[in-house]
Each structure stands twice: as structure tokens, then as C-alpha cells.
Amino acid sequence: MVISNLMLTNQQQLQQFLARGIKRATALQRQILCSFTTEAPVFDAVEIFRSGMTLVNECMYWSTPDRSLRLTGIGSAVTAEANGTQRWRQITQQLKQIKQVTLQSAPAEIPGTGPLWLGGFSFDPLQPNKDEIWRAYPDAQLMIPGFLFTVSNNRYWITVNVMVGASDDACKLADELIKKQYALLNGSSESNPTREPQSPAALxxxxxxxxxxxxxxxxxxxxxxxxxxxxxxxxxxxxxxxxxxxxxxxxxxxxxxxxxxxxxxxxxxxxxxxxxxxxxxxxxxxxxxxxxxxxxxxxxxxxxxxxxxxxxxxxxxxxxxxxxxxxxxxxxxxxxxxxxxxxxxxxxxxxxxxxxxxxxxxxxxxxxxxxxxxxxxxxxxxxxxxxxxxxxxxxxxxxxxxxxxxxxxxxxxxxxxxxxxxxxxxxxxxxxxxxxxxxxxxxxxxxxxxxxxxxxxxxxxxxxxxxxxxxxxxxxxx
Structure with missing residues (x-):
């Protein structure tokens, strides 16, 4: 019930925030990235990752050795991608462009929240013998996840990131996002069948x-x-x-x-x-x-x-x-x-x-x-x-x-x-x-x-x- 009440409050706040973003998108005549962060009930970051893998194609988990920061990103609101030797410059430019059209609810000083870019780079963009096993991993790829679950210094946060345009409906969009959030949290529960113990396989x-x-x-x-x-x-x-x-x-x-x-x-x-x-x-x-x-x-x-x-x-x-x-x-x-x-x-x-x-x-x-x-x-x-x-x-x-x-x-x-x-x-x-x-x-x-x-x-x-x-x-x- 605690989660339910918290999510209901978040939906009202999220709707108001999205309405601000849609208003700005209308004024600028371009899409805006809305990044809405709220404190959350305790969750298991690895199980969120497991749940996300059953629902979307892009998920990422990252944590520090002392576990003071744990990040789980589900889905992609925005993706920056580049290949070749100019990948660093191209990625930096793409990130700057998105920053110019970002509306952020949370103060930037909360570590690991807001419009965070998660991802990585290949070892060598000039590798002459590209292997098919790496087909899903370009030379540079960073994403702002649609949902970012953060554990920062033992406090729990959820950031919702979404691109909005002038034609979007704040009420409908907030409802869709909250339902997806529920699905992720429910999928990370003990009822998820992929959490059932697996008998050791022959390797x-x-x-x-x-x-x-x-x-x-x-x-x-x-x-x-x-x-x-x-x-x-x-x-x-x-x-x-x-x-x-x-x-x-x-x-x-x-x-x-x-x-x-x-x-x-x-x-x-x-x-x-x-x-x-x-x-x-x-x-x-x-x-x-x-x-x-x-x-x-x-x-x-x-x-x-x-x-x-x-x-x-x-x-x-x-x-x-x-x-x-x-x-x-x-x-x-x-x-x-x-x-x-x-x-x-x-x-x-x-x-x-x-x-x-x-x-x-x-x-x-x-x-x-x-x-x-x-x-x-x-x-x-x-x-x-x-x-x-x-x-x-x-x-x-x-x-x-x-x-x-x-x-x-x-x-x-x-x-x-x-x-x-x-x-x-x-x-x-x-x-x-x-x-x-x-x-x-x-x-x-x-x-x-x-x-x-x-x-x-x-x-x-x-x-x-x-x-x-x-x-x-x-x-x-x-």
C-alpha cells in the first residue's frame, strides 16, 4: 500500500511537470526532454534489471565497489550513438544538444539522478575484423534511460525521462508512464518466474x-x-x-x-x-x-x-x-x-x-x-x-x-x-x-x-x- 500511495502522488506531480514540458515544447516548436525525479520506496536494483530485460531491449546496471551508488536504467528516452575515430566529438556534441532542451525537476546535487547518460565505448573503432557477436554494441553509445532507478548513499530514487512534444497529452502520458513503472516494480517481485532457482547446467x-x-x-x-x-x-x-x-x-x-x-x-x-x-x-x-x-x-x-x-x-x-x-x-x-x-x-x-x-x-x-x-x-x-x-x-x-x-x-x-x-x-x-x-x-x-x-x-x-x-x-x- 505504501508503494501504491506513493505512486499515486507521483502521478499527479508527474502530470503537472509534463504539462510544463509540453508548454515549453510548444513555445520552442521542438521536442523537450522531461526528467522527473522522486524519492522511492526500497527496491532491489538487480531485480529491477531482471524485470527490465523481460520488458524492453535496452537495460543497464552499474555500481561502485562500496555500493554507495547503484544505477539501473530501463529503456531509452534518448540515445546518443557514434562510430569511427570522431566518436568522442560526436557524442559530446549530441549530449550538448540534448542538454539545451532538457527540463529537470530534481536538483543536480542528488548524485545519480536526473538526465543521466549511461553506456560505453568500444576498445578500438579502427578494429579491422569486426565480430558479429558485438553487433548490438557500436563504437560509442550512451542513453538516458526511460526509467532510472538510483540507490545513492542508501536513499532510493526513481527518475522518469521522456521526450515530449506540443501534441502530447500530459494526463495520458503520465498515466502510461506510471503503468510502465508499476510493471517494472511488479516484475521485480518474488512472483517473477525468472527468479525461480535454475538447476546447474553443464558448461x-x-x-x-x-x-x-x-x-x-x-x-x-x-x-x-x-x-x-x-x-x-x-x-x-x-x-x-x-x-x-x-x-x-x-x-x-x-x-x-x-x-x-x-x-x-x-x-x-x-x-x-x-x-x-x-x-x-x-x-x-x-x-x-x-x-x-x-x-x-x-x-x-x-x-x-x-x-x-x-x-x-x-x-x-x-x-x-x-x-x-x-x-x-x-x-x-x-x-x-x-x-x-x-x-x-x-x-x-x-x-x-x-x-x-x-x-x-x-x-x-x-x-x-x-x-x-x-x-x-x-x-x-x-x-x-x-x-x-x-x-x-x-x-x-x-x-x-x-x-x-x-x-x-x-x-x-x-x-x-x-x-x-x-x-x-x-x-x-x-x-x-x-x-x-x-x-x-x-x-x-x-x-x-x-x-x-x-x-x-x-x-x-x-x-x-x-x-x-x-x-x-x-x-x-x-
């Missing part, structure tokens, strides 16, 4: 051509020793096939439970869903403050406390890992400096310990210059040396030649930006693309002069473990 895991990938590592090392580049990053793809369709919401739920100290994301487009649990932030902007992170240098967790400490100590003192990490820190600082008044990084890396793996980690902070936004930073930061290599163009060219696959949105910026230019993007690592009974898993590692193909292959296997576990079922490898 066939195809690791791909290991010999080919190891040979690619050797070729990359040769290029580095010939001084053609300093570092590249090679990834590989694993196909997991299930006897029954995967449930992306279940996989997402498993990732949240198994990998709690990560960014979590799920981007559903039709029958496909790209999702993952990544430890790596690309950048975050709030006002003038910018935060970024360096995550380079990895080793397994120990089987016991003593072994774990020994492995951590080895990682801290290993020259290869420390050199790789220091290189990424230095590059990140130099990349941010033209956009910032100040940039600071700690002198020594910390350890980030996850379930199966531990990383060297250094946070970097800065003070953004006036008129710069998170969209100013993305094309400069991506791809970082941690996922691309250095020098950037030479490293990416080697990736195109040696990987023999389309990364799609793997290792790319995934996140959000608001109307003020604030936002946060993570690097889409430890991820999988699910399509019905198939799941393609991705993992990679940095290749430098003293890289060993066997060690690098073992590292990719380690990085694949979280997603393999989250898929559930019984694994049968070949």
Missing part, C-alpha cells in the same frame, strides 16, 4: 588456440626487443556454451556476491548482455575533483595466510611488475596534467586483494581546470597503458595484428555522465558477452621485454576464474 569451455596465443606473446616480445614499442597488452577470448540459456541477472548477482570489491556492470541489448566485475576505475569527476587509478602488476592469492603474504611480498618487489606499474602511473599523471591545475599520486603502490588475484594499485587525484568535464578526459585516458600498451598507436597496431579477435567493449570505458559533466567510468575487465546459451569471456595481460608466454597464459587463466565461477554450472573444458 562446455573452449579455451581457444593456446599455442597461437602464446606465439603471439613471443612475437610481441620480439617487437619490444627490437625497440618498436615498450609494452603491449594481449587478450584472448574463451567460449562457454551452456545446455540451457544463461540468465544475465543471475550472473550479475553472483558477481556481486563473489567479487564484492569491484565495479559491477551489465549492459543488455536485445538478446545480448555484456557484463562484468572490474577492479579498475578509469576516472571519476565530481565538481573540480578528478580521481583515477593505476592497476598494473598481478599475482595469485595464496592458499593460506602465510602463502598470501609471501606472494604479496614477491609482487611488491618483483622488478617486472614494479616497472610495469610505475610506467602506467607516470603515463596517467602526464595524461591528466594538461586538464588539471594539480595532479598527485602516491610514491609507493598499495595492494588490491580480490578473491583470486591481487594487484599493485596506485590512486591518482587532481583538480580539474574550469570548463573541463569527464568527457574531456575519456579520449585522452583510453586506452591506458594497462590495457593498451605504449606508445599507444604502436601498441594498438600490434593488438590488431596479433590478437586475431575483436575486443568490442572489452577493456573499454563503461559508466555514466550527468548534465553537469560529473561522472565515473570503469575499465570493462573480467567481463563476458552473453547471448542466449553462449558466453564469450575475455582476459588479457601486459607484455613487456621479459614476458614469458607460459606465465602470461597462466595469468589470463587466473583472470578468467571469477567469470567462470559466476556463470555457475559444471565446467567441461576442451
Amino acid at each position: 562446455k569451455v573452449d579455451q581457444g588456440d593456446a599455442a597461437y596465443w602464446k606465439q603471439a606473446v613471443s612475437q610481441a616480445v620480439d617487437k619490444i626487443l627490437q625497440n618498436q614499442l615498450q609494452k603491449t597488452v594481449l587478450a584472448r577470448k574463451v567460449l562457454v556454451r551452456s545446455e540451457q540459456p544463461f540468465r544475465p541477472a543471475d550472473v550479475l548477482r553472483n558477481l556481486l556476491e563473489m567479487q564484492p570489491d569491484c565495479y559491477h556492470f551489465a549492459i543488455s541489448r536485445g538478446s545480448c548482455c555484456f557484463l562484468g566485475a572490474t577492479p579498475e576505475r578509469l576516472t571519476a569527476v565530481q565538481g573540480s575533483r578528478v580521481d583515477a587509478a593505476c592497476l598494473a602488476g598481478s599475482i595469485a592469492r595464496g592458499n593460506n595466510e602465510t602463502e598470501d603474504r609471501e606472494l604479496a611480498e614477491y609482487l611488491r618487489n618483483d622488478m617486472k611488475n614494479r616497472a610495469e606499474h610505475a610506467f602506467v602511473v607516470d603515463m596517467l599523471q602526464h595524461t591528466l596534467e594538461p586538464f588539471c591545475e594539480t595532479v598527485q599520486a602516491k610514491n609507493q603502490p598499495e595492494l588490491m586483494k580480490l578473491q583470486y588475484i591481487q594487484h599493485l594499485y596506485t590512486p591518482v587525484t587532481g583538480t580539474l581546470k574550469p570548463n573541463e568535464t569527464i568527457l574531456s578526459l575519456l579520449p585522452e585516458l583510453h586506452p591506458t597503458p594497462a590495457v593498451g600498451g605504449f606508445p599507444r598507436e604502436e601498441a594498438i597496431q600490434q593488438i590488431r595484428i596479433l590478437e586475431n579477435m575483436d575486443r568490442g567493449w572489452y577493456a573499454s570505458p563503461i559508466g555514466w555522465v550527468d548534465s553537469q559533466g560529473n561522472g565515473e567510468y570503469a575499465v570493462a575487465l573480467r567481463s563476458a558477452l552473453i547471448d542466449n546459451r553462449d558466453a564469450w569471456l575475455f582476459a588479457g595481460c601486459g607484455i613487456v621485454a621479459d614476458s614469458n608466454p607460459e606465465d602470461e597464459y597462466a595469468e589470463t587463466c587466473l583472470k578468467l576464474r571469477p567469470m567462470l565461477s559466476a556463470l555457475g554450472g559444471h565446467h567441461n573444458e576442451k
Whole structure:
């Protein structure tokens, strides 16, 4: 009854707000984006995502490691899309155009509400061998969801976003939107049949051509020793096939439970869903403050406390890992400096310990210059040396030649930006693309002069473990 009364009140307020938008659209003789936010009863963000997948083609979930911000976007009120090397400029221009015709009810200081753009970018717009599995994910795509469910610092919000024109009827439109909202909330209830437990399925895991990938590592090392580049990053793809369709919401739920100290994301487009649990932030902007992170240098967790400490100590003192990490820190600082008044990084890396793996980690902070936004930073930061290599163009060219696959949105910026230019993007690592009974898993590692193909292959296997576990079922490898 609480939800019912709250929704009834919202419908009256929403109708009045839409009427204002229609009046403005009439005056301007063009469509207006109306963004109406209200505080909401408690909801389960993952179940909203599950419910949305049964009703619309576009859904997205995104959350921070501490869960202080959880976003679930259902449907699309507006979509900005671009392909090719001009994607950053084109997306920025499209966002500016929509901002000019936006009517927003909520104050902009409520984090994660209002006309928020959710989405991501491909790793390489010049990838010569586009793969059909990424057909639903262009080089750049951000959307303002029709319904945005936000959990921000333990408060719950719902934002309704809709384009209105002079011919729209505020009463009829408000009624339609509230009914859709009810359907989403009802679909997230315990009566939803897709929440029924699913018996573990048999999974066939195809690791791909290991010999080919190891040979690619050797070729990359040769290029580095010939001084053609300093570092590249090679990834590989694993196909997991299930006897029954995967449930992306279940996989997402498993990732949240198994990998709690990560960014979590799920981007559903039709029958496909790209999702993952990544430890790596690309950048975050709030006002003038910018935060970024360096995550380079990895080793397994120990089987016991003593072994774990020994492995951590080895990682801290290993020259290869420390050199790789220091290189990424230095590059990140130099990349941010033209956009910032100040940039600071700690002198020594910390350890980030996850379930199966531990990383060297250094946070970097800065003070953004006036008129710069998170969209100013993305094309400069991506791809970082941690996922691309250095020098950037030479490293990416080697990736195109040696990987023999389309990364799609793997290792790319995934996140959000608001109307003020604030936002946060993570690097889409430890991820999988699910399509019905198939799941393609991705993992990679940095290749430098003293890289060993066997060690690098073992590292990719380690990085694949979280997603393999989250898929559930019984694994049968070949």
C-alpha cells in the first residue's frame, strides 16, 4: 500500500511537470526532454534489471565497489550513438544538444539522478575484423534511460525521462508512464518466474588456440626487443556454451556476491548482455575533483595466510611488475596534467586483494581546470597503458595484428555522465558477452621485454576464474 500511495502522488506531480514540458515544447516548436525525479520506496536494483530485460531491449546496471551508488536504467528516452575515430566529438556534441532542451525537476546535487547518460565505448573503432557477436554494441553509445532507478548513499530514487512534444497529452502520458513503472516494480517481485532457482547446467569451455596465443606473446616480445614499442597488452577470448540459456541477472548477482570489491556492470541489448566485475576505475569527476587509478602488476592469492603474504611480498618487489606499474602511473599523471591545475599520486603502490588475484594499485587525484568535464578526459585516458600498451598507436597496431579477435567493449570505458559533466567510468575487465546459451569471456595481460608466454597464459587463466565461477554450472573444458 505504501508503494501504491506513493505512486499515486507521483502521478499527479508527474502530470503537472509534463504539462510544463509540453508548454515549453510548444513555445520552442521542438521536442523537450522531461526528467522527473522522486524519492522511492526500497527496491532491489538487480531485480529491477531482471524485470527490465523481460520488458524492453535496452537495460543497464552499474555500481561502485562500496555500493554507495547503484544505477539501473530501463529503456531509452534518448540515445546518443557514434562510430569511427570522431566518436568522442560526436557524442559530446549530441549530449550538448540534448542538454539545451532538457527540463529537470530534481536538483543536480542528488548524485545519480536526473538526465543521466549511461553506456560505453568500444576498445578500438579502427578494429579491422569486426565480430558479429558485438553487433548490438557500436563504437560509442550512451542513453538516458526511460526509467532510472538510483540507490545513492542508501536513499532510493526513481527518475522518469521522456521526450515530449506540443501534441502530447500530459494526463495520458503520465498515466502510461506510471503503468510502465508499476510493471517494472511488479516484475521485480518474488512472483517473477525468472527468479525461480535454475538447476546447474553443464558448461562446455573452449579455451581457444593456446599455442597461437602464446606465439603471439613471443612475437610481441620480439617487437619490444627490437625497440618498436615498450609494452603491449594481449587478450584472448574463451567460449562457454551452456545446455540451457544463461540468465544475465543471475550472473550479475553472483558477481556481486563473489567479487564484492569491484565495479559491477551489465549492459543488455536485445538478446545480448555484456557484463562484468572490474577492479579498475578509469576516472571519476565530481565538481573540480578528478580521481583515477593505476592497476598494473598481478599475482595469485595464496592458499593460506602465510602463502598470501609471501606472494604479496614477491609482487611488491618483483622488478617486472614494479616497472610495469610505475610506467602506467607516470603515463596517467602526464595524461591528466594538461586538464588539471594539480595532479598527485602516491610514491609507493598499495595492494588490491580480490578473491583470486591481487594487484599493485596506485590512486591518482587532481583538480580539474574550469570548463573541463569527464568527457574531456575519456579520449585522452583510453586506452591506458594497462590495457593498451605504449606508445599507444604502436601498441594498438600490434593488438590488431596479433590478437586475431575483436575486443568490442572489452577493456573499454563503461559508466555514466550527468548534465553537469560529473561522472565515473570503469575499465570493462573480467567481463563476458552473453547471448542466449553462449558466453564469450575475455582476459588479457601486459607484455613487456621479459614476458614469458607460459606465465602470461597462466595469468589470463587466473583472470578468467571469477567469470567462470559466476556463470555457475559444471565446467567441461576442451
